[in-house]
Amino acid sequence: MSSPPGKSPQRAANDLTTLLKAVLGEDRFPVDVEALAREMSGKQPDPITDIVGVDIPGFDGMLRANRKSPGWQILFNDQSGYPGRDRFTLAHEFGHYMLHRRPLTDLDYAGGALAASVDCRGLPLRSGSWKEAERVREGEPDTFASYLLMPIDDYRDQTTGQTMSRSLLAHLTDRYGVSLQAALLKWIEFTATRSAMVVARDGFALWGRASSSAARSGVFVRSGMPIPDGSIAGGAAPTNKERPVELPAGIWTFSRGSEPVKELTIFSENLGISVSLLQFDDAPGGADIEEDEPWDTFDQFASRDRS
Structure with a gap:
């Protein structure tokens, strides 16, 4: 075949x-x-x-x-x-x-x-x-x-109606036999919510990806972007929390400025990286913003640090 x-x-x-x-x-x-x-x-x-x-x-x-x-x-x-x-x-x-x-x-x-x-x-x-x-x-x-590894219909069945958490991510990585980054990227690719993932090391983003709705509202993750000090990934609370932590506006800043965000960050001591999921409220008013350098799927997997 x-x-x-x-x-x-x-x-x-x-x-x-x-x-x-x-x-x-x-x-x-x-x-x-x-x-x-x-x-x-x-x-x-x-x-x-x-x-x-x-x-x-x-x-x-x-x-x-x-x-x-x-x-x-x-x-x-x-x-x-x-x-x-x-x-x-x-x-x-x-x-x-x-x-x-x-x-x-x-x-x-x-x-x-x-x-x-x-x-x-x-x-x-x-x-x-x-x-x-x-x-x-x-x-x-x-x-x-x-x-092939994470069929979208089954992935939706596993995640619909649930808050993304460390336990849910562990379930997904175990069920599909994939890395944390692959499981989280799948969420970003299909979710209708305004979400983004950021993989960082030493205070800077290695790579990242925003969901379609987040990108339309000006959330673009760039390689080399500084990780804010007040964020969980930036060391504000360097522990692996089970559920997202609510952060006020003024910490994570993107094209349209800063807004409140829920951040779930998982640290990998072996790789020396952090993997963060950022979840925003419904998009603020205003026209959509087009990203000038869209990332395709392979860009996201192109980091050698696939934990």
Whole structure:
């Protein structure tokens, strides 16, 4: 099973979700990506024959064509120390197989070995110098991985009517086998509330993302943005609170100024970072503000610190 040309990453992942739900029901979480990749690719003339975890500094993953016969290998770094990151990397490489591979046949090996270069190797995660085609090519497998590991309908079922808290985030990361950042980013992507997430280190934002409604009201999170001293992330109360803390206006400031906010911040001592969820009241009056440099999904995952 491979995705026909033009099928979106979301649609490709949703098709697999439908199959998993029909076969496994509620027992499908967390998704066994390796078993799924082997099963679905096994129906093709160029299946995934090997999935190998490696320990190579600076390496995340690669979809590599077999050199002697039609087929593919997935190599991924499984030594990050963070199973959620490893799972996402594996799902990303499976996404390359589903979305981007050139199907291989015996004709490609007529000379006894593969002549063409058809590998899909992950690019360096610092994406500022990428060409637009490279950004799309790497962003699509990330979107595929996000929807495969955390189907949006199920995610909504787990979160609707609940206040985002440490316990709820722990439930999500456990259910889907993903990182805290991936679970929280999923919330930002679909919520109708004015919310933003900020990943920071040493007093400055590494990256962040605002929900659609928050971005329309002028909440943009920029890399390098100073973290305010009066915030939880800034050390006002350096403890991992269970629920969001209400902060007054004058602390977090964005394009339209400052307003009250509810902040939930989780500190990772191992990575030396903080991950914050900011939740605002309904948007104030006035015209929407358009962001001049929108971030796509892969920008959000492009930090190497995927706790």
